[in-house]
Amino acid sequence: MEKRRFVYALSLSIVVSFALVAIVSCIAAELHRTKTKDLRLDGKLCYLPESQAFRYGVAALACFVIAQVIGNVLFCTNCSLNSRGKKNNDQQPPRRSILAIILLVISWASFTVVILLLSAATSMSRQQQYGAGWLSGECYLVKSGVYIAAAxxxxxxTGSIVCSAVAVLRKSLQIDESRKTSTLPK
Incomplete structure (x- = not known):
């Protein structure tokens, strides 16, 4: 059980580390995003150079997806361990499991919005040639605060997935403890 706690703590620290790298990358992307002064006009045609925000945005996307996947694997692994330890007469799910599921839904909703925000903003940070633009031949700039909102x-x-994973872990550890105490000779 101690080994399981150590592996779990290590995994959660990896999730948090990847999330922190994603947050820092978002902040760096916000600082290096293309500004209005970088926009060049030639009649109706426009040009924007590629900014470093593109690289930071890609890094943020990659790190965040990895953090989300690892966090969900931890959650699902412990959910399966909990379901094995459940007795058949338990009709009502425990309150902690409901909280964990609500936090998981919040995590996935936030994940979806972050992926949409970062994908669009990162795509806009690529070089936009004269006449090519980002969409329909027009140049678009990322508004200030988009990367900060994503962060x-x-x-x-990440907070939601870590809290839900910890709640499920605590429940599985309680199940393990109850199994040990019920199998001890009296």
């Missing part, structure tokens, strides 16, 4: 949502999503 905040990454924090919400």
């Amino acid at each position: 905040i949502l990454i924090l919400v999503s």
Whole structure:
């Protein structure tokens, strides 16, 4: 059981580390995003150079997806361990499991919004040639605060997945403890 706690703590620290890298990358992307002064106009045609926000955005996306996947694997692994330890007469799911599921839904909702925000903003940070643009031949700039909003949502999503994983882990550890005490000779 101690080994399981150690592996779990290590895995959660990896999730948090990837999320922190994603947050820092979002902040760096916000600082390096293309500004209005970088926009060049030639009649109706426009040009925007590629900004470093593209690289930071890709890094944020990759790190955040990895953190979300690892966090969900931890959650699902412990859910399966809990379901094995459940007795058949338990009709009502425990309150902690409901909380964990609500937090998991919040995590996935935040994850979806972050992926949409970062994908669009990162795509806009690529070089936009004269006449090619980002969409329909027009140049688009990322509004200020988009990457910061993504960073905040990454924090919400990661916090939710970590809290739900910890809640499920605590429940599985309680099940393990109850099994040990019920199998001890009297």
